[in-house]
Each structure stands twice: as structure tokens, then as C-alpha cells.
Amino acid sequence: MGEPLYRRVVVKISGEYLAGAQPFGIDQSVLDRVASDVIDATARGIEIALVVGGGNIFRGVDVSSRGVSRPTGDSMGMLATVMNCLALESAIERKGKSARTLCALVMPQVCELFTRKTALRYLSEGRVVLLAGGTGNPFFTTDTTAVLRASEIGAQAVLKATNVDGVYSADPKVDKNAKRFERLTHSQAIEGGYKVMDATAFALARETSLPIIVFSIAESGSIGAILDGTGRGTIVAG
Numbered sequence: 001m002g003e004p005l006y007r008r009v010v011v012k013i014s015g016e017y018l019a020g021a022q023p024f025g026i027d028q029s030v031l032d033r034v035a036s037d038v039i040d041a042t043a044r045g046i047e048i049a050l051v052v053g054g055g056n057i058f059r060g061v062d063v064s065s066r067g068v069s070r071p072t073g074d075s076m077g078m079l080a081t082v083m084n085c086l087a088l089e090s091a092i093e094r095k096g097k098s099a100r101t102l103c104a105l106v107m108p109q110v111c112e113l114f115t116r117k118t119a120l121r122y123l124s125e126g127r128v129v130l131l132a133g134g135t136g137n138p139f140f141t142t143d144t145t146a147v148l149r150a151s152e153i154g155a156q157a158v159l160k161a162t163n164v165d166g167v168y169s170a171d172p173k174v175d176k177n178a179k180r181f182e183r184l185t186h187s188q189a190i191e192g193g194y195k196v197m198d199a200t201a202f203a204l205a206r207e208t209s210l211p212i213i214v215f216s217i218a219e220s221g222s223i224g225a226i227l228d229g230t231g232r233g234t235i236v237a238g
């Protein structure tokens with residue numbers, strides 16, 4: 001195991017992946033395995049903040065066609081990310097690692113409000129920080145949240161842990177001939193319109209010169225491997 005590439009990162013965990021084989025919700029064994037991977041990665045002395053998606057529970061865009069307004073649907077989606085963060089926080093703490101959820105939405109009975117200073121303090125104390133509630137605004141995603149928060153807290157990269165092992169020329173679940181990219185610039189990722197991440201996230205990362213690594217979380221130890229530079233994924237950088 002070599003020197004890690006980064007000292008502080010934001011890891012975006014796919015909400016959809018947390019459902020495991022179920023169509024909806026959280027598979028406890030998947031959650032526990034992800035928690036172990038995160039803890040193993042922090043053992044290298046790396047500060048880790050997590051953003052968890054909500055696709056296993058709710059995406060605002062899915063209900064806007066059913067008579068629920070998009071902002072209301074997005075609020076429901078942001079609440080889904082809070083549930084996922086609380087579940088992952090508990091899984092991490094059950095394994096003996098301290099974790100704190102900070103939320104973009106005010107809900108004092110549930111978790112603390114996100115501020116940059118609080119996040120940095122908890123990270124410096126060696127805790128895992130979970131960033132819940134997205135940006136707190138509709139029409140955004142947790143991918144954009146990850147880039148935004150990473151830029152705010154001075155993280156050196158966003159690691160997008162998802163259910164594909166990189167950015168492809170087309171959706172690999174639809175097109176078996178899609179080609180995987182080793183590396184792309186932010187501009188190439190935006191111009192290519194690759195749907196693995198939204199263009200707003202790529203554009204903000206370009207603006208703040210933040211590398212994004214897209215990789216699969218399906219294998220145990222994949223977060224650590226990406227931090228060591230030995231993992232398989234696509235690097236999106238300057």
C-alpha cells in the first residue's frame with residue numbers, strides 16, 4: 001500500500017447501490033460493507049466526507065410527471081438522502097468509528113446543520129462526516145452537492161462511487177459496445193453529455209479545478225484502491 005494520492009476527499013456514494021438486489025430501500029449487508037470500506041480508507045489517515053445519493057428511495061424528477069411539483073419532489077429526494085446518511089452514519093458508528101451527519105436543511109432534532117467550519121472541525125477530529133440534504137435547493141443533484149462541498153472544504157478530489165466502473169462513450173448498461181475512458185477533461189465530459197454525472201457537477205468541478213474519479217463500488221476495498229492509485233476508474237480532470 002503506497003502513499004495515498006489525496007489527504008481529504010469527498011466520496012459520493014450511490015444511493016441506488018445501497019438497495020442491493022432490491023428495487024427500493026436499503027440492503028443492510030450492502031450498507032455494512034460500504035461502511036467497512038469507508039472506515040478502512042480513513043485508516044490511511046485520510047479525511048473523508050461522504051455525500052449519499054437518494055436513488056434507492058426517491059428522485060424528484062420521477063414524481064414530477066405524476067402531479068407533484070418538481071420543487072416538492074426534489075424536497076422529498078433531499079429527505080431521502082438524509083435517511084441514507086443516517087443509516088450509513090449508524091453503520092459506521094456500530095463498527096466503532098465516529099461519524100457525524102451535517103445537513104443542508106434545518107432539522108435540529110435529527111442532525112446538525114451543515115457549516116463549512118463544523119465539517120472541517122469534525123474531519124480534523126478524525127470523524128467521518130456525512131453531508132445530507134443535498135445542496136438544500138431543488139433542481140440540483142447529489143453529484144453537484146459532492147463537487148460543491150468538496151470545493152467548500154478544500155477537498156482534493158471527488159470520488160464518485162457508483163455502479164459502473166467509469167465514464168463510457170454511451171451508457172454501458174444499454175450499449176454493450178460502449179468504450180470506457182481512462183481519462184477525460186472536464187470540458188470533454190460536458191461536451192460528451194455522458195449521463196453518468198450531470199453537467200452542472202462537471203462544470204463546477206472545472207471552475208474549481210477539482211478532479212473527479214468515477215469508479216465502481218461493487219468490489220470490497222475499491223475506495224482504498226482509488227486512493228492508492230491502483231483502482232479502476234475514469235479520471236475527469238483539467
Ligand SMILES: Nc1ncnc2c1ncn2[C@@H]1O[C@H](COP(=O)(O)OP(=O)(O)OP(=O)(O)O)[C@@H](O)[C@H]1O
Binds near residue numbers: 015016052053
Ligand atoms: N456514458 C455513461 N458512462 C457511464 N455510465 C453511464 C453513462 N450514461 C449513463 N450511465 C449510467 O449512469 C449510472 C450512474 O449514474 P447515476 O447518477 O444514475 O447513479 P448514482 O450516482 O449511482 O445514483 P444515485 O442518484 O442513486 O446516487 C449508471 O448506472 C450508468 O448506467
Ligand SMILES: O=c1ccn([C@@H]2O[C@H](COP(=O)(O)O)[C@@H](O)[C@H]2O)c(=O)[nH]1
Binds near residue numbers: 081
Ligand atoms: O441538491 C440537491 C440534491 C438532491 N436533490 C433531490 O434529491 C434526489 C436524490 O438525489 P440524487 O442525486 O438523484 O441521488 C434528486 O433526484 C433530487 O430530487 C435536490 O433537489 N437538490
